[in-house]
Amino acid sequence: MLRTVTAHLSLDIGGTPDLYLSVAVADGAYDRQEYLTVTHESTALDVVELKGPHGSRVHKVSSPPGRVVVAYRAQVTGGADPAPVEDAALMEYLRPSRYAQSDRLLSFALDQFDGLADVELLDAVVTWVRGHVTYLSGSSSPTDGATDTLLRRRGVCRDFAHLVVALLRARDVPARLVSVYAPGLRPMDFHAVVEAYVAGAWHVVDATGLAPRGSMVRIATGRDATDTAFLSNYHGQVTLRSLTVTATVEGDLVLDDGTALATLR
Template identity: 40%
Template sequence: MTIDIETRFRFRADNPTDVLLQFEAARVPEQTLDNLSTTMSDSPHIARVAAQDTIGERLWVRVEGEFDVHHTASATINRMLTELEPLDRLDLHDLPGEAVPYLFDSRYCAGDRFQSFVSSEFGNASGGAKVIAMRDWIADHFAYTPGSSTPTTTALDSFVERQGICRDYAHVMITFARAAGIPARFVSCYAPDVTPQDFHAVAEVFLADPSTPGGGAWYLVDATEMADPAEVVKIGVGRDAADVSFLTSFGPTEFLDKTVSVTRSG
């Protein structure tokens, strides 16, 4: 099956402003991309730089006036799909360097503050079974409510209010996992069946890889239950949403509009 993506958005800056964008489907082994196209307004400076963990790319653009972006891609998913429940948690001293930073607190995800709750609520489970229990708890206790959170809403805020959007669900999932000593990171992505359709966010946890004795791998987890890992097209990853925002402006900008279309074909 092929996932077809089309994204458009516009923003403006009244004065010359540097903006960092990350919206393109990532060229990584777990997804094959065809019909890839990105067009943007003219800019005196456009530069591509590697994104976090070399998953995807960011684009620096220098903006003055209105700036338009249009991106299309067709993706075929090749990732390893494994049932989470039987997977073991790796001992911390066995974690590879790439996973260690995702144990630590970050701007939106303060795992240290949730250690007591996670231990009491999910202490009887371990590894992938614990991740599933966390995911199901969030799905059962949260209301998906567009407009209920802001760019400053943290996992703790969402936990107290028991509502949010995909970004907030992912932050809480990441926070719970880190509190349990399981590396977890934020994934910006495209996926069909997201309602309302937009850039989507899920979590990714690092657990044992059954195909590699002693090894580990990253596994997608969506507490909103809207995205199937077999159909998720990654844009990028980070410690939380701050690392992988589709638009980060280093000066005043006005966001004008955005449309995202993600459909199945083939």
């Protein structure tokens, strides 16, 4: 399966910040051809690649003040066998985190999903979130977490994902957030989904149901949006002027009703 993905960011920079970009396709799972350029008023800036967990790649750029443009494009094919699962990683994804406050949802999760386990529990959590949270662009802030989404019952993909992650962890299922390129997504953007460790492997779920899982391309994997944000900056100010993301697949999209177990390869 051939997928083509792009990301284009236009930024206004104040001060001299260090920018950390998480837009590149992850290592390990795909054969890829790609380029990444970061320019400051038409002058190319130096880019340093940093390796993260689960194949994540972060690109660090030090920028002077002014307009900065980030352009990324990749063509990816194939997949790979899943990496070995270590107990330390499972433990990490059982713990509460900044945006997935599973410790605050223990009572709710027990009342709502008592007696369920493994795949049955995963299906019940995804079904509940899909049925009780409304997808509404602009309805949440970057600092909202799972508890905010549960109370307000609306959000965007990262809010759906944080709530699924928190409810699963509250029921002792390891769960993590994954940023992806998602062919078929409408509106097109970076997308957030969840991987849960059930039936002896990591399986991907998407409570928004907005894109087929079989065509998704992994970018970054972590505890929550803290680990997967497409842009972070330190020591300066950044204003995002524009963001354009595309993701297409050669041929027809694979149909996905969200009911079968699926892996993100």
